[in-house]
Every structure is written in C-alpha cells, then in structure tokens.
Amino acid sequence: MRTMDDLGDPADFYRHFAEREAKGESRTFEEWARGLAADPEALALVATLPVRKRQPNLVFAAARWHGARTPSGYDDPGALREVLLGQWPQVRETVLARSTQTNEVGRCATLLPVLAGLEGPLALIEVGASAGLCLHPDLWSYRYVDDTGAQVARIDPATGPSGVVLDCIVRGEAPIPPSAPQVVWRGGLDLNPLDLTQPDTARWLETLVWPEHEDRRARLAAACREVADVPVDVVRGDLLTDLDALVDRARAQAPDATVVIFHSAVIAYLDDAGRRAWQDQVTATLERVRAAGGRAHWVSNEGARVLPDVTATARCEGVESDFCLGLDASAVGWTHGHGRRLTWC
Numbered sequence: 001m002r003t004m005d006d007l008g009d010p011a012d013f014y015r016h017f018a019e020r021e022a023k024g025e026s027r028t029f030e031e032w033a034r035g036l037a038a039d040p041e042a043l044a045l046v047a048t049l050p051v052r053k054r055q056p057n058l059v060f061a062a063a064r065w066h067g068a069r070t071p072s073g074y075d076d077p078g079a080l081r082e083v084l085l086g087q088w089p090q091v092r093e094t095v096l097a098r099s100t101q102t103n104e105v106g107r108c109a110t111l112l113p114v115l116a117g118l119e120g121p122l123a124l125i126e127v128g129a130s131a132g133l134c135l136h137p138d139l140w141s142y143r144y145v146d147d148t149g150a151q152v153a154r155i156d157p158a159t160g161p162s163g164v165v166l167d168c169i170v171r172g173e174a175p176i177p178p179s180a181p182q183v184v185w186r187g188g189l190d191l192n193p194l195d196l197t198q199p200d201t202a203r204w205l206e207t208l209v210w211p212e213h214e215d216r217r218a219r220l221a222a223a224c225r226e227v228a229d230v231p232v233d234v235v236r237g238d239l240l241t242d243l244d245a246l247v248d249r250a251r252a253q254a255p256d257a258t259v260v261i262f263h264s265a266v267i268a269y270l271d272d273a274g275r276r277a278w279q280d281q282v283t284a285t286l287e288r289v290r291a292a293g294g295r296a297h298w299v300s301n302e303g304a305r306v307l308p309d310v311t312a313t314a315r316c317e318g319v320e321s322d323f324c325l326g327l328d329a330s331a332v333g334w335t336h337g338h339g340r341r342l343t344w345c
Contacts, residue, residue: 010046010054011037017056020321021337026210028070032060032080042084045092052269053095057102059084061207062094070211099269101194102208103130105223106216106339107264107301108137109144109168112155113342114299114327115260116177121184123250123257127239128266129188131196131205132232133223138180139230140223141165155180164223172316172333172344185254187233187246196228216338239266240277243285251294259289262299265323265337268306275306283329300326301335316345 018033033056036042046054060080064070068083084091115122115137126135141162142155147169153176156162170176194201202224209217235246243261250259261282267275282298289296301323304311310326318324318334322343325333334343 008051011043013054014043014056022056022210026212028211029056029060032056036080036084039081042081045084045088049092049095052271055100057100057208058095058098059091061100061204062091062098064207064211065094065204066090098204099192100208101128101130101190101192101205102265103133103194103205103220104216104264104338105133105140105164105219106166106168107335108134108140109142109166109339110325110333110335110342111262111264111299111301112137112142112180113175113177113344114325114332115262116179116181117175118181118260118297119258119295121182121254121257123185123254123259124183124187125243125246125250125259125261126188126234127243127261127263128269129190129193129234131194131201131224132186132188132234133220133227134262134264135186135188135232135234136183136223136227136230138183139164139227140180142180143167144170144174144176146170152176163226164219166219166339168339169341170344171342174333174342174344184257185233185250186231187235187250189237189239189242189246190234191236191238193234193236196224213338239263240274240281243281244288247285247289247296251289258295258297260297260299261285262301264301265303267300267302279307279309279329286328298326298328300324300329302326314345316343318343 014033014037018030022030022033063080063083066083066087069079124135139157139162143165144153145151152170157180205220206217247259267278286296286298300307300310304324310329310331311324314331322334323337324331325335333345
C-alpha cells in the first residue's frame with residue numbers, strides 16, 4: 001500500500017495499483033485501474049479531487065455505489081468510465097462525503113499472534129476504527145494453515161466456535177497462541193465512526209469489499225451481526241490530537257489492563273509530516289503510560305513505505321504488496337492487506 005502523497009500523480013498511482021495491488025486479487029479493479037490510468041478524460045476528473053480522496057478503493061467504491069457493474073465489469077471496460085463521466089457530480093459527492101473505512105475483520109488473524117503475546121488482560125484502542133470490527137479479536141474463530149492448506153492451528157473463543165472463521169496462511173515460526181487474548185475494554189478513534197445499526201453503514205462497507213471477494217463480503221455481514229450488541233467505545237476524533245484522552249479513559253475503566261494502541265491501513269492516509277507526527281505522538285503516549293506504572297504497547301500494520309523506521313527493522317522480506325507488522329516500532333513480520341497471509345520474521 002502506497003502513501004497518499006503518491007496520489008499527486010494519479011496516472012502513476014493507478015498503474016501501480018493495477019500491477020502491484022489488484023493483480024491476482026481482483027480482475028475488475030486491475031482492469032479498471034489500468035484503463036483509468038490511460039484515460040485522460042477520466043483522470044482529469046479524479047485529479048479535481050483532494051489528493052487523499054483520489055485513491056482507487058474510494059473512487060471505485062463510489063462508482064459502484066452509483067451503479068458501475070461488478071464483478072462482470074472487466075468484461076465491459078466502459079462500466080467504470082460510463083459512471084464516472086455520466087454521473088460525476090454524484091460520484092464526487094460520495095467520494096467527498098465518505099472514506100474507505102474498509103474495516104477488514106480478516107486482519108485480526110494477522111494481529112492475533114502479537115496481541116496474544118502481550119501480558120493480559122488487554123484494553124484495545126484502535127486508531128481508524130471505522131465500525132469497530134477489529135476490536136473483537138477474542139470473538140472470532142481462527143484457522144491457520146500452511147502453504148499446502150493443511151491446518152496448523154485452530155483457535156476458538158472461550159464461549160465456543162464463532163460463526164466467523166478467519167483463515168490465514170502462516171509462514172515462518174509465528175507464535176500462534178493456544179487461545180485468544182482476554183479483552184476487557186474496547187475503544188477506538190475515527191474521524192467518522194460508523195454505526196452498525198444504520199442500514200447505509202452495512203451497505204457501504206459491503207461496497208468497499210473488492211468485487212470478486214464473496215468470502216470477505218459474507219464474512220463481513222456475519223461479523224456485523226455477531227458484534228452488533230457488544231459494547232465498544234468508538235469516538236469521533238483525530239489520532240494526532242485525541243489519542244491521550246481515549247488512553248486515559250481506557251486506563252480509568254480498566255486500570256489493570258495492558259493498553260494496546262493498534263491500527264491497520266490507516267497511517268497511509270496522512271501526509272509525510274502527519275506520519276512522522278503520529279510516530280512521535282504514539283511514542284510519547286506509551287512513555288507517559290509506562291512512567292505512571294502502566295503497561296502499554298503499539299501495534300502497527302501498514303504498507304511498507306508508510307512507517308519506514310519500522311520497516312527498516314524487518315529481518316526478513318515479504319511480498320511487495322504486503323503490510324509490515326510492527327510491535328513497539330520493531331517489525332515482526334509481513335501481512336496480506338486483507339489478512340489472508342502472515343509471514344513471521
């Protein structure tokens with residue numbers, strides 16, 4: 001996942017997206033991105049958007065929201081172009097009003113080995129929480145397999161198997177835990193928290209799932225149903241200014257818990273200065289909690305170029321499109337962006 005700074009040149013960004021992110025994952029998005037990169041008229045429209053709003057996932061989701069046909073869209077290269085050129089005011093309005101907020105629950109499978117290795121119980125704080133689905137790693141079932149598909153480990157919640165099973169290919173000596181961590185508090189920050197009780201929320205989240213990924217779409221719907229009534233404290237706020245207040249709330253309500261600040265595919269949406277400020281902010285927050293006698297950790301799961309100081313510590317290589325998984329600013333592995341694969345360093 002590239003940073004949003006790179007969207008200053010949308011043609012190059014969309015070509016890269018086609019070749020490095022969509023290829024092998026979504027034929028529709030691969031062809032759409034390749035076609036848009038070569039279409040001066042459509043590119044000119046995208047270039048009128050604020051830089052951080054030009055990303056393919058958001059533009060494509062908005063186009064689908066307004067009728068662009070998928071997954072058969074790749075059989076009709078004009079499906080995307082027809083909507084962009086014919087309904088641009090409506091598409092633009094949707095792009096400006098919404099954000100990607102994918103809330104991919106599958107990422108819990110790649111976060112679990114890190115979370116379960118921390119001293120519990122845990123108070124989880126997700127930055128960029130969206131609807132909060134990734135704040136429930138203790139409520140899903142997990143099936144870890146090797147490259148042949150043979151099961152390596154199966155983990156279920158303490159209450160029994162979940163209706164949501166997260167499959168993940170694991171490579172390397174990943175510390176797969178025997179059980180899920182104990183979570184005693186859940187909270188999150190988001191510029192626009194999503195409410196699972198609102199019909200439009202579920203529909204938008206489903207639209208963000210890539211066209212051919214029916215398994216992810218079904219899993220998303222099941223996850224939304226399963227945690228609709230589970231208490232979670234997701235508040236509207238900015239990660240650069242409102243983190244400490246939420247950390248203090250977590251410590252007040254769960255004083256014996258380890259505070260874990262985590263995020264996946266979020267910091268890429270900040271500019272370069274914002275990414276540096278975030279790393280300074282979260283480091284200062286951890287130091288403040290520890291100085292007061294508390295336990296606190298930072299778990300990051302971002303594109304390789306997003307937090308270069310973290311990526312530079314990686315002791316093995318991942319696939320180019322992988323995210324770098326870090327604990328307290330040190331890389332521990334590489335992950336597939338939707339949680340399908342974990343390579344432990």
